[in-house]
Amino acid sequence: MTAQAPASGSHRKHAAIWAGLTVGLSVILLALLMLFISPSLLSGPRDLGLGVVGTQEKAESVSETLESQSPGAFVVEAYESADDLEQGIRDRDIVGGFDFSDPEDMQVYGASAGSTAVSGTVSNVGATMAGSMGQTAEIVDVVPLPAGDPTGVGIGGLAFPLVFGGIVPAVAFRSMLSGKRWWIFAGLTGFSVAGGFVVAVVLRYLFGSIEGPLVPVAASVALGIAALALPLAGLYECFGTKGFTIAAMSMMFVGNPFAGISTSAQWLPGGIAMIGQLLPPGAAGTLVRAVAYFDGAGGGAAALTLGAWVLAGIVLWFSGPRIAAAKARKEAALPMA
Known part of the structure; x- marks a missing residue:
């Protein structure tokens, strides 16, 4: 009987270590999953600066439309010309923009070199907006990625x-x-x-x-x-x-x-x-x-x-x-x- 007591205590100790390691390592694994996967799952457009060629009233109209579709995704400001809008993209004041000057083709500006995810979103939003107005969207990549690495x-x-x-x-x-x-x-x-x-x-x-x-x-x-x-x-x-x-x-x-x-x-x-x-x-x-x-x-x-x-x-x-x-x-x- 006395010989079994140490063995029983040893088993309890090993069981406690096993349980502690199992729980502890599971918590670490959960933390790693949250750290590495959550940023991707929670990612998306957030306060992306967009330019609109035209009046302030036009910019506000576009802003209201985008806000109703994607709340908090875009911040819209007006630009006097397409050249100014392109320079704003090169200066990284904005990530893209729209030009409605042509009644048939809407120019959608972006910069794939800044982020393919962002430029793709701007292009999709612009194409959708152009389609709703009966126009076609012409995509203009102001700062493209190199041909050798087109996906960045x-x-x-x-x-x-x-x-x-x-x-x-x-x-x-x-x-x-x-x-x-x-x-x-x-x-x-x-x-x-x-x-x-x-x-x-x-x-x-x-x-x-x-x-x-x-x-x-x-x-x-x-x-x-x-x-x-x-x-x-x-x-x-x-x-x-x-x-x-x-x-x-x-x-x-x-x-x-x-x-x-x-x-x-x-x-x-x-x-x-x-x-x-x-x-x-x-x-x-x-x-x-x-x-x-x-x-x-x-x-x-x-x-x-x-x-x-x-x-x-x-x-x-x-x-x-x-x-x-x-x-x-x-x-x-x-x-x-």
């Missing part, structure tokens, strides 16, 4: 490579150059530059995703990698493995799905879009798209965000030894048990 897969798939390019070097250089702080820092900054050029070269010459100048795209990707790698390395310096792990997991499981690179942030729910654009993956995607297709228009906030992350990483990196020394002094001052 190249830049749309940057989220994971950016996260990978930020996390893995922070681990690799620390492992291979343990204790060599200046070499680690030089390695991270050097890899950011090299990685930026590698990605830009692949996008241009292998995928055909970009056609313009190579250096601005390379610099944007490099800034995105540095905005991940340097803060992660700095957090390790200041708080050790725990600080690094929490930050890396946050970037992987929040920054990645919330980035909205393939569709643009405007396609995501408001709160998710805001969080995504404050994190390096989302900001880097926005900046790369801006410099690749729009001569930098619409990328200013993203560049400032990435610059702030880089600066924070540098501050953390150089604060690390002081924090470690202060922690060591505090531990040395504690009375011996």
Whole structure:
């Protein structure tokens, strides 16, 4: 009888561990499903700026029509001419627009380079509106995607490579150059530059995703990698493995799905879009798209965000030894048990 008691207690312990792991891992799986799938399921047009060539009264009429069909999806403003409307699209003040000047053909303007999801929606809405008025819709792509990548897969798939390019070097250089702080820092900054050029070269010459100048795209990707790698390395310096792990997991499981690179942030729910654009993956995607297709228009906030992350990483990196020394002094001052 006494020999069975320990065995019975062991079984209860193992059962409790089994139940705890099963429930805990199920909760983690649910959280991952919500993080990676919910943004796509909840995505759609939200406060998309549209221009209408004509009077303010015409713009208000179009706005009322669109609001009745898709509440909250569009914000409409008037433009004096089609040229002004096109310039507004290039400046990224609006995502598209309509010109009703021709009584037979309605011109529907968009920019597939900004987002195929957004431009497709604008085209569909314009075609529907033209049909209701007995007109045909002529689609004008003001800023088209390159012929080599007509669906925008190249830049749309940057989220994971950016996260990978930020996390893995922070681990690799620390492992291979343990204790060599200046070499680690030089390695991270050097890899950011090299990685930026590698990605830009692949996008241009292998995928055909970009056609313009190579250096601005390379610099944007490099800034995105540095905005991940340097803060992660700095957090390790200041708080050790725990600080690094929490930050890396946050970037992987929040920054990645919330980035909205393939569709643009405007396609995501408001709160998710805001969080995504404050994190390096989302900001880097926005900046790369801006410099690749729009001569930098619409990328200013993203560049400032990435610059702030880089600066924070540098501050953390150089604060690390002081924090470690202060922690060591505090531990040395504690009375011996």
